[in-house]
Amino acid sequence: MSKPNVSFYNLAWRWHFYAGLFVAPFMILLAITGIIYLFKPQLDPLLYRELMVVEAGHHRQSADTLLASVRQAYPQGHVGQYLPPLNAERSAQFVVHDGGRELNVFVDPYSAKVLGEQDGKQNLQAIARALHGELMVGTVGDRLVELAAGWGIVLVVSGLYLWWPRGRNSAGVLWPRLSARGRVLWRDLHAVTGFWGSALLLLMLLSGMTWTGLWGKQYADLWNRFPAAMWNDVPKSDQQARDLNSAHRQTVPWAMENTPMPVSGAHAEHAGHHRMDQAPAAPQVSLQQVEDVASLRRVEPGYSITLPTSAEGVFTIAVFADDPRNDATLHVDQYTGQVLADVRWQDYSPVARATELGVMLHEGKMFGALNQLVILLVCLMILLGSVSGLVMWWKRKPTGGLGVPPLRHDLPRWKMAVGVMVVLGIAFPLVGISMVVMWGVDSLVVRRRAMVRA
Structure with missing residues (x-):
């Protein structure tokens, strides 16, 4: 094997080590929370059966009757969103902001009886989603998750280089040597899992x-x-649809996040130059009329209706469908019932379509149970890869040190490798910045060790 390849192998191993040590705890958390959120369709009706599942009746009450029941139960609350029943055996749901809390309130659609409430931010799925997206610490958490995902890509690229067979037989490359023990077995589990996944x-x-x-x-x-x-x-308005999404709740599809929110215009004509966005909403269109618009326009069941919060606000009908081809986002004037915008799959750009498909595959929703099982398998592989990597590190870690792989002094600058790292650094700016920082720290550590040896 030529010297440049040997040397670059050493460098790749070093960067793989750094990336792995940083990324592994995040990957373990993302895999566990991902598995919980993956099975939301099955877990929710199981955990909250008394709130979500009802006996099918003959006549559903109107959305306005259900809304009146909720307002009677929460006289000080503000109703932000309505989710019609998914099918004949599901309850209707309202999102109510009451006393600083966000509540999911469930109502029997046949009797209009309030079945109970659930904390919108403190239930299992909301916590899993918020941890998965931003570690439940807002912007800082979001940046850390983004950094970990970016370094995860570096980890996969460097890991594939380290895995490359280079003349070895298939054992330990395409399948693990299960007869091996100790660090060799952990290494095989780590490398083989990483390759196949x-x-x-x-x-x-x-x-x-x-x-x-x-x-x-x-x-x-x-x-x-x-x-x-x-x-x-x-x-x-100057508000974007992305404002309807939060860390714990998804309302509009990804492709719609950058679109402007329309303004309910009929009332604005009579309001002169008053700040309409500061006046309270006073819809002249009923909630049932908005639901009828969704039915008439054949919006996929599972949609939500977000109520206007200001005098110039709109009703927003949105479904982030399991099959993105059924995505729909409609904005309805709160005074006239006019549909101001109706955006569907066919309006998305090719890149937006590809992204939406990727997101639905990521969430395990595209092909039902098969998609869920594949993503579950990926999450388990991530867990195995992360844990095996940490075990390997722990087994070889010297007392009182990190066990960073030593850097050879005759290491040439390997053009293609440097190019790959530069491309990844530019493509993912947070990774690029952290690469420069890591390179600086690493250089200082190497220089310090050389001085100590001298």
């Missing part, structure tokens, strides 16, 4: 990155574009 892991990392606050927002700004003509005849 690499393509799916890259898909998971890249599709997940589209939701991040820095890289994801830049990506959306670049690719999430709709023809200007779609919004030409509609008065627009």
